[in-house]
Amino acid sequence: MDRISALTAFVAVADEGGFKNAADKLNLSNQLVSKYVSQLEEHLKVRLFNRTTRRVRLTEEGQQCYQFAQQILESLTDMESQLGEMQSEAQGQLRISAPVTFATRHLAPLIGDFKKAHPAVGMELQLNDRKVDVVEEGFDVALRIGKLKSSSLIARRLAPIRLVVCASPDYLQREGVPETPEDLRLEHYLRYSYLEPSPAESRLMLALKRSSAIAAASLASNNGEILMQAAIAGQGYVLQPTFIVGDAIKAGKLTAILREFEPEPLGLYAVYPHRKLLATKLKVFIEFISSYFGDPPYWDDFDE
Template identity: 40%
Template sequence: MDRLTSMAVFVKTADSGSFAAAALAFGISSQMAGKHVSTLEERVGARLLNRTTRRQSLTEIGQIFYERCKALLADAQAAESVAQDLSLSPRGRLRITAPVTFGACCLAPLITRYLHANPEVRVELSLTDRFVDLIDEGYEAAIRLGSLSDSSLIARPLMPYRLVVCAAPRYLAERGVPQTPQELADHECLSFVYTSQPVDTEWRFSDAHGEKSVPISGRFQVNDMKALQAAALNGGGVILGPEVALKDDLAAGRLVRVLADYEAPARPMHLVFPASRATPKLRAFINQVVAEFGPDTV
């Protein structure tokens, strides 16, 4: 028999004074109510109720056990209430991981808006360009760039992660504006260095005639997009970087886009999460990310 149910029957019997009244409250027979109490007495090794033909009363041990049972049942009810509340509204801690550049430029501002709309949620955002195992490392969702491998995660497509080529007006005034990707061979190209990949020696572009790779070279490579952006702003060379990180500088004229007739490769971007962790706080986060960065927003 379920111990909590037996305790609840015992408490009800003590409160009402009879097995019949307890049985009526739980929709069981009087015999079954008595069996619940007998099972508890066998567990504790002592009689809990004085049984008479008219009324059941608590023994001395039964009185102590009764008080503890009431407290335990109240705690169980409180735990159920908390769980029910959590299942209805966003609250608690939400752990998210994302690539460094997209996370800093786009996701962090979104999270501030999300927190404003969900005051009972707190977010832990981890920015890293390495692959993160959500299950093993305890994250509830991740932004992933590139093609997805087969997995048990649910994936929601987001807008493509587009790259643009640009440089500072000062640099272009000194070195000229490249008209074709091949002309980049004569320019100082600033390269982003991935920890697990070799330094780029070529950039890929596509136009109406197809896709092509062109050799590039430069004297500055760095593994941080902000540092690469700063170098470009200071006239250090031509940069191939994510549009989301460079759009403000482009709009303000601090950087000028070049080779606009040639498309740099865009990378697929997804929001992934385990189906088992789709709590209200996560569902609200997913909805906001898709609303602001979904494929229909481009």
């Protein structure tokens, strides 16, 4: 017995409510559809349908069989589609959302390399630091930095995001090098306005939470590049991810301090809708970006 054909005929009869309609749907003869169902009943040793002259109805055993048969046939379709996609070229338009500063500093080379590998994929990159609605706004994938909350979306971790406190050598020579978070000059804090320290965070994060609550920051901004430039100019200290300040530390323009109090790293994630079958263009992009930045990522390659 051809079990796949038998299951296909059985599900079609159940869906269409009769053998003739199922035969028309499958482009088979009525006799062959009836034969497939009879063979399946003999194989399972149960009656799947109660037949009348006007229509057929599933028995209790038939209802259970129907659920299993649907899953089997759907899995078979998924397998055929995925294997077929593996043989096809990635193509189409890929819509990506990404944080502003991370994208301007690190995505241009990635996009160039990806386009060389997959020239048939067009890319639309939108930069925004707000949390976009991936599904409602029609994005294929969003890059996000932080600690993600549970959702119906799939999140693929791409790289750790370290946060370091740093200041210019001139500032540290003038004001002294703090040894503990409590030694920080709170009025010199160059604060990133989107950062929301949690009470469950590290001692350093708690000190920064206190500074934002009881002292006016020297400068507050929602852009890390501006804060980094202010720190380089000796205006104070910043807590920023190394993908922003790593090059400045490597060049000696900034010095990382309070390293033993460094908070737990955040993560860079690719977030995309939960789908049984990912489009080839998205699948190859996720695989490409997953290994692109390195482990540890290249922006952490600095000498202090």
